[in-house]
Amino acid sequence: MEQTASCRERSTATERFHCLTDAYRCCLVGSRPSQSAADVASAIFCGLCEPVPGENRECAPAEHGHESSMDVTCIGVSLVEKMTTCLMSQSQPAEVTVYCADILRVLFQDMDLMSQLVHLFQTQDQIISHLTAKCVSTCVVYHLHQSGTVSPVWQQKCVQAFHGSLPGTELDACLWSLTEVLKRFLKAAHQEILGKLLAAFDSSLSALCSKFLPEDREEVTQTLVDFTSSRLWGTTFCLLLDLLEALTASSLICGTGLRSQRLTHIHSSALMTTISFCSEYFVKKRALLLLKRAVLQKAGEDWALGEALSTGLKSEHCSPDMNMLAQTVLTAVLANWLQSVQVESASFFGGTRHIQSDEGQKADCVMLRAVSLLLLKSMEVHIQTAGRTAGVDSAVEVYVYLQSLWGFLRRCSVRLTEVTHLCCWVSLLFGEQDDDMMEAAKALLSIFLHHRRCSVGLDDFAVSEAACTSGCNPHCLFLFLLQSVSFDHSILLDFLISTETCFLEYFVRYLKYLRGDWQGFTAACERVSVSDCRFSLQESLTCSRGGDMSALTYKSESDRDEFSSCVQPTGVIPPEEGTGSVSGLRLVEYDSSDESDPEHMEISEDEPGVSVCEKNKSSALDVKQETSEPPIFTRQKQYDSPDSAGSLSEPNSTLERRAEGPSLPVLQSKQTSWTNMAPRSGQVTIGTSARAVLCLSELREVVTRLHTKKLFPYNPTSLLKLLAQVQNCSQQPHLSQFNK
Numbered sequence: 001m002e003q004t005a006s007c008r009e010r011s012t013a014t015e016r017f018h019c020l021t022d023a024y025r026c027c028l029v030g031s032r033p034s035q036s037a038a039d040v041a042s043a044i045f046c047g048l049c050e051p052v053p054g055e056n057r058e059c060a061p062a063e064h065g066h067e068s069s070m071d072v073t074c075i076g077v078s079l080v081e082k083m084t085t086c087l088m089s090q091s092q093p094a095e096v097t098v099y100c101a102d103i104l105r106v107l108f109q110d111m112d113l114m115s116q117l118v119h120l121f122q123t124q125d126q127i128i129s130h131l132t133a134k135c136v137s138t139c140v141v142y143h144l145h146q147s148g149t150v151s152p153v154w155q156q157k158c159v160q161a162f163h164g165s166l167p168g169t170e171l172d173a174c175l176w177s178l179t180e181v182l183k184r185f186l187k188a189a190h191q192e193i194l195g196k197l198l199a200a201f202d203s204s205l206s207a208l209c210s211k212f213l214p215e216d217r218e219e220v221t222q223t224l225v226d227f228t229s230s231r232l233w234g235t236t237f238c239l240l241l242d243l244l245e246a247l248t249a250s251s252l253i254c255g256t257g258l259r260s261q262r263l264t265h266i267h268s269s270a271l272m273t274t275i276s277f278c279s280e281y282f283v284k285k286r287a288l289l290l291l292k293r294a295v296l297q298k299a300g301e302d303w304a305l306g307e308a309l310s311t312g313l314k315s316e317h318c319s320p321d322m323n324m325l326a327q328t329v330l331t332a333v334l335a336n337w338l339q340s341v342q343v344e345s346a347s348f349f350g351g352t353r354h355i356q357s358d359e360g361q362k363a364d365c366v367m368l369r370a371v372s373l374l375l376l377k378s379m380e381v382h383i384q385t386a387g388r389t390a391g392v393d394s395a396v397e398v399y400v401y402l403q404s405l406w407g408f409l410r411r412c413s414v415r416l417t418e419v420t421h422l423c424c425w426v427s428l429l430f431g432e433q434d435d436d437m438m439e440a441a442k443a444l445l446s447i448f449l450h451h452r453r454c455s456v457g458l459d460d461f462a463v464s465e466a467a468c469t470s471g472c473n474p475h476c477l478f479l480f481l482l483q484s485v486s487f488d489h490s491i492l493l494d495f496l497i498s499t500e501t502c503f504l505e506y507f508v509r510y511l512k513y514l515r516g517d518w519q520g521f522t523a524a525c526e527r528v529s530v531s532d533c534r535f536s537l538q539e540s541l542t543c544s545r546g547g548d549m550s551a552l553t554y555k556s557e558s559d560r561d562e563f564s565s566c567v568q569p570t571g572v573i574p575p576e577e578g579t580g581s582v583s584g585l586r587l588v589e590y591d592s593s594d595e596s597d598p599e600h601m602e603i604s605e606d607e608p609g610v611s612v613c614e615k616n617k618s619s620a621l622d623v624k625q626e627t628s629e630p631p632i633f634t635r636q637k638q639y640d641s642p643d644s645a646g647s648l649s650e651p652n653s654t655l656e657r658r659a660e661g662p663s664l665p666v667l668q669s670k671q672t673s674w675t676n677m678a679p680r681s682g683q684v685t686i687g688t689s690a691r692a693v694l695c696l697s698e699l700r701e702v703v704t705r706l707h708t709k710k711l712f713p714y715n716p717t718s719l720l721k722l723l724a725q726v727q728n729c730s731q732q733p734h735l736s737q738f739n740k
Helices: 002-010 013-029 037-049 069-089 094-110 113-122 126-147 152-164 169-188 191-212 217-227 233-250 259-266 268-277 281-296 306-310 318-334 365-385 395-411 422-430 434-454 460-469 474-484 489-497 503-514 518-529 537-544 612-626 644-649 681-708 717-731
Strands: none
Touching: 013 037, 013 069, 013 094, 037 069, 037 094, 037 113, 069 094, 069 113, 069 126, 094 113, 113 126, 113 152, 113 169, 126 169, 126 191, 152 169, 152 191, 169 191, 169 233, 191 233, 191 259, 217 268, 233 259, 233 281, 259 268, 259 281, 259 318, 268 281, 268 318, 281 318, 281 365, 318 365, 318 395, 365 395, 365 422, 365 434, 395 422, 395 434, 422 434, 422 460, 422 474, 434 460, 434 474, 434 503, 460 474, 460 518, 474 503, 474 518, 474 681, 489 503, 489 681, 503 717, 518 681, 681 717
């Protein structure tokens, strides 16, 4: 108190504000302030010791020409964070670095600034509380880098808040601060420091989750009732979910086996209860996305380095925890958990879209995809762990879960009731997200193979028919995937090279199955070609104004003459006026690479300058024209403009596909009648099979060329062998029975 009083005597708030402002500007430009390090440190400390107004900021207004104590506090906290960041980055001149180090030494060693900073966590002013949390997090990270130890003052404050605080600014600041510190070390993959940090909070975090996410279902419901009376409960709970994701991600980098790293899996039942009974939609959505990332083992993918997460050492508890989560999900589904999951209307940055009386419900596709993937991946995990044991699982039980999922999707207005071929649902629902679509396809492939092993006494045709009735025939799913990319092998090449999806794993597993079941593939081509998976283009464009794909209207039997093949919700852009070709989307332009040799990428000498991808695309178009197929659509990247909504009524209107990522492939088609172009059923079947085989053949050729030039990122020898075997199957179908 005496030190605070002396600070007030030495300078006024205005003088301190100008001193700190000048020092902050100097830090920005990399120059040394004119004030001494001791004067700046004193101004910072005195500003933080000033009483801070509560929620009513009018209680301490700034006089004319003077700054309030809140202004001084904010600039002081920001200056401490800025100086600490400069020291960690070593981006400032030597004299500035020494100057900042002197100020921080005086503040933290002589004045014990950390105690004053964590005291500001409990202020009712959310701006000051959050700025202080950012500052403290940066200082804690710097202290850990310098000494390798956790700040005892910060640790004590957080542990105290985790054990006893109710939802509010203090607990929010502690949750956010710990999450931020964890994220920084997760990005840098510092296993040793992460281990120390997690060990310091292991017991307190377990206590915190036991309070917010009790194991008993009735206790969870009562907790939701008690906490929702607090105005800040939703914010606090979402911050807890962010912390749980960081803790789950830490288990993928440093497998210490601490209980805090397993909290998401341990409390998965409470999280699912929260999804069912929480009154706040944004809270249940965040909880569902956390469970989805946990079951996909992609926690932290939005902010952590993918390489760090993928190469980390997994804990010995990883497999049991995944099995625990899967069993929790499957048990809840059998107990009608899906019936309690409410999906609201699709939303956008302006809020929830108003539904007109003549429109159906436009469901939130993010929620639908999350629920679907959570169930599918849980089934896959269950099959991989316990499903191989005799008597544990059966084909009938597998399809019970799938039928529950179809019922949920139908209830949420995903119109699958008029679709005669359920295998198209993956392309319809997941077409906006490539990574989720590949995960769903891989999970369904595992489910199908498990069902095939369990179906003793049934031939392959009966197994495939049963799979089609439940939407998991791998041949149909792959064909719909090819249709969704317009049979463009260059897009498959992008998938093979990209690390953002599990396409390589899925593709290899499917090719191994395909080489042993070519007859099933040809039968699937027939089913896909004559299926009812087609929708009205005009109505699909209408539903795109809401930003989702949930209200697709499918053509009836009488409309089959108008549309001869399935139009998938994937991107196309028609050629510009006066042009005769369509360029497709590629993640990498291989023919423009500095390391590549364009002339070696050509197919023939008669068309110099044409890359493999472009030449093969021309070949695909030639095959298309010879078989009288409808125009082949290709994908291209496009970004929305402010007036894009108005262009939807134009003939060449577009359909936004990707609502969760930067890439926006779109669907477009000239509204012309295909009545005269519709081929007979047999011709369509041949066309579908031929286009699929041609796509795989072109993919094999371009991968071979890239591998020969040492431009492919990994060794594709096994993949090329599989593609060659599949190509042989297509040429000699009667000799295509490999060992399954």
